[in-house]
Amino acid sequence: MSDQTQNTPTSSLSAVAANRAETKVPGSSPLGTGLEARGVHAWFDKHLALEDVSLDFSAGTVTALIGPSGCGKSTFIRTLNRMHEFIPHTSMAGQVLLDGKDIYEPGIDVTKIRLQIGMVFQKPNPFPSMTIGENVLSGIKLAQLKIDNRDELLEECLTRAGLWAEVKDRLGAHAGGLSGGQQQRLCIARALAVKPKVLLMDEPCSALDPGSTLRIEETISQLSKSMTIVIVTHNMQQAARVSDYTAFFLSDGGPGQMIEVGPTNEIFSRPRDQRTENYVTGRFG
Amino acid sequence: MSTTTVKPVRPWTATPKDRLMTGLSIALSVLISVVIVAVTPMKGKLAYFFIFFFAWLVLDSLFIIRKSSAKGVRDSLASKITLLGSSFVLMAVGSILWAVVYRGVKGLNIAYVTQTMRQASLFDPIGKGGILHAIFGTLLLILIAVLISVPMGILTALYLTEIKGKASGLIQFLVQAMSGVPSVVAGLFIYAAIILTTPLRASSFLGGLALTILMVPTVTRTAQEVLNLVPRDLREAGLAMGATQWKTVALVVVPAARSGLITATILGVARIAGETAPLLFTVGTFDSYNFNPFKGENTAIPVVVWRALNSGTPESVQRAWSAILVLLIVVLILFVAARALGSRTMKK
Incomplete structure (x- = not known):
């Protein structure tokens, strides 16, 4: 099944994926062991929404979660930093290990977990009552952390999020005046300020124009040098451009399952599963 | 893929041990409030309530600090203070309701809600006339x-x-x-x-x-x-x-x-x-x-x-x-x- 990659319809995507710098090898990063999901199930009431997902996110890699709507991608990403439990009547099973330690272990301080596993949401959500500068440093205040140099951290986070040049002269302005793309990069800067090890991104570009999307993708590439990134996306070009690994999720009417995971260029050039091939070639979804 | 069925769990809810500790701290607080009311001049329902509440505040905080941090204690203190506020409101509303039900129900009968005062006066025995x-x-x-x-x-x-x-x-x-x-x-x-x-x-x-x-x-x-x-x-x-x-x-x-x-x-x-x-x-x-x-x-x-x-x-x-x-x-x-x-x- 590997010889026919040249002329399959996936070739344009696989070219994009192959164009990237070399896929990072798991375990090659000095950043720790990353995040590992072990047999994760998720229920809403009695309804099983996600069944038995085991997936490793090696430190310093970018993993894209793709799949049609309702396949459990967002549910899965929310189990990774314990946001799933905010929805009433939910339950789960399985383990999520951060540096080898289960984040669902009883007695664990969940606020510390979320400090290490940051999240960027689908819709930009800067705090409306705060200025741009206050937004970036809001995590420090909310989590009651102590820092030495606020200005330095402010500049560092905004630079890493690719927003510094645009806002450095108006840090005291309210965040509502920024464009959607700028707001989303502000949210990324805000998430970076507490120095998470992992950044979860739930369709961070779905509400943005191509220019802003490009900026955010550049930001992701920059960030992946120093942290682990998990990104849910409906845009397969984006998955091909930014990710080292891609996981394909699907629900056949029942619970969502992970069909296949692999290096991004393999998923887009020679997927092992027929359903993955159908999806990445655009035959459905 | 595992063939055994997986049981849904809620690791974010209190464990049996947590519940036991909560029950224990409440029971202990009740005990403390009973003892203190018995040996000190503080008397009455309000004294019970306050001593119980503050004893519980301290005991539960001790329990939380053992398994969490100072931040966790502050977090639970904040939620306990909201509980204190709502208990005050509940006590006020509850006392009013209790007073009304307790005193009102004695005069309540079929005639009271099916008749008028046309043939009766306010001074007639209860049971004659209604509203x-x-x-x-x-x-x-x-x-x-x-x-x-x-x-x-x-x-x-x-x-x-x-x-x-x-x-x-x-x-x-x-x-x-x-x-x-x-x-x-x-x-x-x-x-x-x-x-x-x-x-x-x-x-x-x-x-x-x-x-x-x-x-x-x-x-x-x-x-x-x-x-x-x-x-x-x-x-x-x-x-x-x-x-x-x-x-x-x-x-x-x-x-x-x-x-x-x-x-x-x-x-x-x-x-x-x-x-x-x-x-x-x-x-x-x-x-x-x-x-x-x-x-x-x-x-x-x-x-x-x-x-x-x-x-x-x-x-x-x-x-x-x-x-x-x-x-x-x-x-x-x-x-x-x-x-x-x-x-x-x-x-x-």
Whole structure:
């Protein structure tokens, strides 16, 4: 099944994926062991929404979660930093290990977990009552952390999020005046300020124009040098451009399952599963 | 893939050990409060409550700090303080309800809610005569006030939130000022403006007008808050399809705010249901049914309570407590009915 990659319809995507710098090898990063999901199930009431997902996110890699709507991608990403439990009547099973330690272990301080596993949401959500500068440093205040140099951290986070040049002269302005793309990069800067090890991104570009999307993708590439990134996306070009690994999720009417995971260029050039091939070639979804 | 079925769990809820510790700290706090009340001069239910609460605060914090951090303790302290605040409210409401039920239920019997005072006096033994006429009177007064003030209040709120016309500032100011009008002034106003200057005499309608003065600001301000909560996107979506503002408001904005508008009405009724003062000069008193809203005096449950308490004999005071209980039940039935009606129309 590997010889026919040249002329399959996936070739344009696989070219994009192959164009990237070399896929990072798991375990090659000095950043720790990353995040590992072990047999994760998720229920809403009695309804099983996600069944038995085991997936490793090696430190310093970018993993894209793709799949049609309702396949459990967002549910899965929310189990990774314990946001799933905010929805009433939910339950789960399985383990999520951060540096080898289960984040669902009883007695664990969940606020510390979320400090290490940051999240960027689908819709930009800067705090409306705060200025741009206050937004970036809001995590420090909310989590009651102590820092030495606020200005330095402010500049560092905004630079890493690719927003510094645009806002450095108006840090005291309210965040509502920024464009959607700028707001989303502000949210990324805000998430970076507490120095998470992992950044979860739930369709961070779905509400943005191509220019802003490009900026955010550049930001992701920059960030992946120093942290682990998990990104849910409906845009397969984006998955091909930014990710080292891609996981394909699907629900056949029942619970969502992970069909296949692999290096991004393999998923887009020679997927092992027929359903993955159908999806990445655009035959459905 | 595993073949064994996986059990759903909720690792974020309290473990059995946590629950045991919580139970233990509560039990210990009860013990401490009993001991302290027994050996110190502090006595009474409030002493029990406070000692228990603070003992529990300390014990539970000790338990939390053992498994968490100072941050965790502060977090749980904050939630315990909200619990303290709501317990105070609950105690106040609970004491009032208890007093009313405890004293009112003794005078409650079939005759009390099926007869009038036509053949009986306040001083007669309990069991003779009832306040059915006052129940009807209260319902009639509420109906009149609702019929006038709900349309007025909602239209005013729509003017303030949707039209935002030139007079908005002034109207907003007047509505706020009106909500501070003492209820007796509302009654005196109707008395001075209508009864003294026109041939109209005290009647249910004039009582309803006096209650309207009190009800309109409540309905307006609540309706305004609710309408402001309707997202602007919805208005824009309606207007973007070529709808007029009138159609958008009538078919999109108001239906979206429906349950809140019902709440506004309920709060308005709650404001007036127990009013006595505005009715004294405008409705008068009557010991039997008067179904004509425009002619003749009438009565309402709060007026019966006021008269019965003033009469001062054990029988009349008993009648007053029972009347308060009946009023609470009537208002409760009204609210439940309004909510049920609201959710039924929502489903349709």
